Each structure stands twice: as structure tokens, then as C-alpha cells.
Amino acid sequence: MKNTEKDRLNNQTEKRYLWKRFGNGCRETFKNPIKLVILIAFPVLMLGLHTKYGDMLRFDEVKYVSPIFLLLIRNIIPILMIGGTVFLLILFGTPTGSAKFSDEFARIGFTNHAGEVPVLIARQKDKTNRDITIYEFDGMGIPLADWESKRQSIEAALNIHIVKLSEGRNKRNILFHAVPASGQLSDCIEWNDSYLVQDTSSLVFGKNLTGSNVMVNLAKIPHILLGGSTGSGKSVLLKLLLMQALKKNCIVSIADFKGGVDYLKVWHDKCQICFDEDALIPLLTELVAELEWRKTVFRETGCANLDMYNQQSGNNLQRHIFACDEVAEILDKTGLTKEQKEKVSQIESKLSVIARQGRAFGIHLILATQRPDATIIPGQIRNNIDCRVCGRADNVLSQIILDSTAAADQIPKDAAGRFMLHDGTVFQAYWFDDAKLGG
Numbered sequence: 001m002k003n004t005e006k007d008r009l010n011n012q013t014e015k016r017y018l019w020k021r022f023g024n025g026c027r028e029t030f031k032n033p034i035k036l037v038i039l040i041a042f043p044v045l046m047l048g049l050h051t052k053y054g055d056m057l058r059f060d061e062v063k064y065v066s067p068i069f070l071l072l073i074r075n076i077i078p079i080l081m082i083g084g085t086v087f088l089l090i091l092f093g094t095p096t097g098s099a100k101f102s103d104e105f106a107r108i109g110f111t112n113h114a115g116e117v118p119v120l121i122a123r124q125k126d127k128t129n130r131d132i133t134i135y136e137f138d139g140m141g142i143p144l145a146d147w148e149s150k151r152q153s154i155e156a157a158l159n160i161h162i163v164k165l166s167e168g169r170n171k172r173n174i175l176f177h178a179v180p181a182s183g184q185l186s187d188c189i190e191w192n193d194s195y196l197v198q199d200t201s202s203l204v205f206g207k208n209l210t211g212s213n214v215m216v217n218l219a220k221i222p223h224i225l226l227g228g229s230t231g232s233g234k235s236v237l238l239k240l241l242l243m244q245a246l247k248k249n250c251i252v253s254i255a256d257f258k259g260g261v262d263y264l265k266v267w268h269d270k271c272q273i274c275f276d277e278d279a280l281i282p283l284l285t286e287l288v289a290e291l292e293w294r295k296t297v298f299r300e301t302g303c304a305n306l307d308m309y310n311q312q313s314g315n316n317l318q319r320h321i322f323a324c325d326e327v328a329e330i331l332d333k334t335g336l337t338k339e340q341k342e343k344v345s346q347i348e349s350k351l352s353v354i355a356r357q358g359r360a361f362g363i364h365l366i367l368a369t370q371r372p373d374a375t376i377i378p379g380q381i382r383n384n385i386d387c388r389v390c391g392r393a394d395n396v397l398s399q400i401i402l403d404s405t406a407a408a409d410q411i412p413k414d415a416a417g418r419f420m421l422h423d424g425t426v427f428q429a430y431w432f433d434d435a436k437l438g439g
């Protein structure tokens with residue numbers, strides 16, 4: 001780009017910043033009593049000065065001076081008053097750290113094609129959570145997707161954790177909800193029953209950087225895929241979810257082909273657990289039959305989903321959760337005989353019916369695995385599991401689960417119970433000791 005063109009753009013940008021800051025200042029002043037007092041006091045003081053000392057600036061006896069210059073001198077106090085008020089408004093509208101932020105963007109090369117960096121135009125504490133600061137930027141035409149892809153560099157440059165990234169009042173403005181980078185998640189947060197969400201369909205995973213609960217509502221996003229390498233905390237998280245499901249009066253069935261050693265007796269009392277294909281096929285057949293039955297009943301009663309049916313009919317049909325830790329052990333066909341492969345295919349086809357249709361009928365899948373690739377979990381099942389959670393992982397695993405390497409980049413290699421949700425939220429899963437799953 002030619003230099004003159006660049007200068008013209010820079011000029012235009014400068015004017016736009018000033019104008020924005022002025023507008024911002026007006027809004028800020030009316031929100032902040034101290035700023036309002038200063039803004040009123042300043043012109044009052046200047047007017048006072050003008051009344052008292054204005055005559056001294058008349059210079060009536062001065063000759064041979066341009067009348068325009070004289071006029072300016074005589075009115076210097078009102079001129080300073082207006083200029084000063086505008087300056088104050090611009091100052092009030094310029095958030096602290098604005099220049100530093102722009103410099104940091106320039107350093108990491110986060111600019112638009114004209115080489116302009118985004119500009120911080122407002123910064124305020126979130127009213128609902130004082131730990132969060134909301135930053136508003138003029139994005140200089142850089143689309144939200146580019147902010148997303150540069151999220152990590154931006155976080156490092158600005159020394160913050162971005163909790164949420166979104167468009168502002170218009171497409172030009174970008175909003176960050178962020179917490180200081182020093183606000184780290186705790187390594188272990190014990191589950192407490194008071195975290196249980198009251199509705200019948202929401203399950204809590206853990207706590208995010210702002211201290212809020214991270215959860216999924218199965219009525220909206222019906223199935224969950226938990227991924228992560230060995231020791232990342234999948235089994236603990238799976239049990240945390242199943243424990244909540246039981247407390248919400250769901251019917252929980254578990255496939256555990258490792259002989260049931262992973263599940264203490266209390267789970268066997270409360271859930272249906274199957275140990276091999278021969279037990280799993282009838283269990284899934286039953287679940288699919290239940291789904292078909294609910295489909296007919298809901299159609300006849302004109303109900304769109306389980307909650308609506310329960311409300312209208314006064315019945316209390318329960319949600320069913322089918323869970324499987326290390327689902328690859330069930331679905332991996334390598335080295336199997338023809339007959340065994342046939343059984344796995346049956347399991348796959350039933351799981352895929354539930355994955356495609358389970359939502360409205362309250363039949364849900366929670367699958368955990370460290371190998372979620374397409375050769376193990378067929379696309380028909382995987383593509384219908386929208387709630388994706390990934391723990392400590394390498395790039396490939398993170399990519400398969402979240403469609404990005406974000407989990408590999410952001411979850412420390414020695415973390416346990418630290419996960420990332422499909423929307424990029426990092427959280428520490430609640431630590432749940434199943435020995436306490438009594439009563």
C-alpha cells in the first residue's frame with residue numbers, strides 16, 4: 001500500500017478513535033458520579049475565573065495587534081473551558097491500558113490488512129461476576145473467526161484468560177470476557193451436593209476460571225463424548241455425571257467389559273451393568289424398543305419431547321442414560337472373528353439409532369474413550385454427539401474430539417480432571433469419590 005494511502009487511513013482511524021472515545025466518555029460520565037462532578041465542576045470553575053479575571057484579559061490599551069488575536073486572548077478562558085470539557089470527555093472515554101493493548105496487538109502482528117491494530121474502547125467489570133472484566137474492542141474489521149484462531153497468542157500477549165469471545169453491539173466490535181492469567185484453576189475441587197442443578201436434565205462437569213459451574217442440559221444436547229489420554233480423568237468425570245443422573249432419578253445402564261472392577265458394589269445396586277456383548281445387545285435392544293414406544297406415545301399425544309409429555313400426561317417417564325467407559329474396547333473390530341464382528345455391528349447400529357433419535361425421547365449416551373477416531377466410533381454415532389469434552393490430549397486426539405488442537409495447547413501435560421468443552425471453556429472437573437455414593 002502506498003504511504004499516502006496509509007497516512008489517509010491512519011488519519012481516518014485516529015478520527016474514528018477520538019469520536020468513539022468522546023461518545024464513550026459521555027456514556028461513562030453519566031454512569032460514574034465522580035466523573036460527572038468533575039465534568040460539571042470544571043466549566044463552573046472556568047466561568048468563575050472568567051467572571052473574576054476576564055477584565056484583566058481585555059488589553060484595551062494594546063494597539064497594532066490583529067483583532068482576531070485580541071478576540072482569542074479575551075476569550076481564552078471560555079475557549080479553554082470548551083476545549084477542556086471535550087478533552088475530559090475523551091479522557092473519561094479512554095479506558096486505562098488502551099495504548100498498552102494496542103502495542104501488544106502490534107507486537108504479535110494481530111492487525112488488519114492496512115496494518116491497523118484493534119483498539120480497546122471500553123473496559124468494565126461484569127455486574128454478575130466481579131472476577132470477570134469485559135473488554136470491548138474496535139476490531140478494525142478483523143472477523144471473529146480470526147480472533148478465535150489467534151486466541152492463545154492474544155491471551156499470552158495481554159496476560160489474560162479469555163472466558164468468552166463474542167461480537168459486540170455490531171460486527172465491528174469484539175467483546176472479551178476475561179479473567180487475569182494468574183487466576184488459575186485449582187488442581188482438585190471436591191464435589192458437593194449443593195452443586196447439583198435442580199432441573200431434571202442438566203449435569204454439572206466442573207468449575208471454570210470464573211468460578212461458574214460448567215454444565216450440559218441433556219434436553220438440548222443429548223449425548224456426551226468424553227475424550228482424553230489415559231489418566232486425564234475420564235473415568236472420574238463419567239462417574240460424576242452418572243452419580244448426578246442417579247440423583248435426578250434417571251435410569252442408568254453401564255457397559256463395562258473389564259469385568260466390573262471399575263465399579264464398586266454400590267453402582268451395581270443402583271445401575272444395570274453388563275459385562276459382555278451377549279448382555280449388551282439385549283440391553284441396547286430394550287433401549288431402542290423403549291425409544292420406539294415413546295415415539296408412538298408422543299406422536300399420539302402430540303408431545304414433542306419428554307418434558308412436554310411428562311407435563312401434559314402427569315406421568316413421570318424417566319430419562320435413560322447409557323454409559324460406556326472406554327467404548328473402544330467394545331467397538332474396536334480389529335482381530336475379531338466374523339461372528340464377533342457381526343455382534344459389534346449390531347451394537348453399533350443400535351447406538352447409532354439412540355445417537356440420532358434419543359434427544360426428544362430422553363434416551364442418552366455418555367461415551368468415554370482415548371481413541372475416538374472414525375475407525376473405532378463410526379461417523380453415524382460420533383456426528384450426533386454434540387457435547388464434546390476433551391481432557392489432556394495430543395494434537396490428534398484434541399483435533400478428533402474438538403475439531404481443534406485447543407485441548408492439546410491449553411491443558412497442561414500433567415493435569416488430571418482438567419478438561420475443555422466443545423465451546424472452548426476450560427474447567428476443572430469436580431473430584432468425586434464414589435465410595436461416598438451411598439443412600
Ligand SMILES: Nc1ncnc2c1ncn2[C@@H]1O[C@H](COP(=O)(O)OP(=O)(O)O)[C@@H](O)[C@H]1O
Pocket residue numbers: 187188189228229230231232233234235236237416417418428429430431432
Ligand atoms: N476431577 C479430578 N480432580 C483431581 N484429580 C483427578 C480428577 N479426575 C481424575 N483425577 C486423578 O487422575 C487419576 C486418573 O483418573 P481417571 O479418571 O482414572 O483417568 P482416565 O479414566 O482418563 O484414565 C485419578 O486417579 C485421580 O488421581
Ligand SMILES: [Mg+2]
Pocket residue numbers: 231234235236325
Ligand atoms: Mg479410565
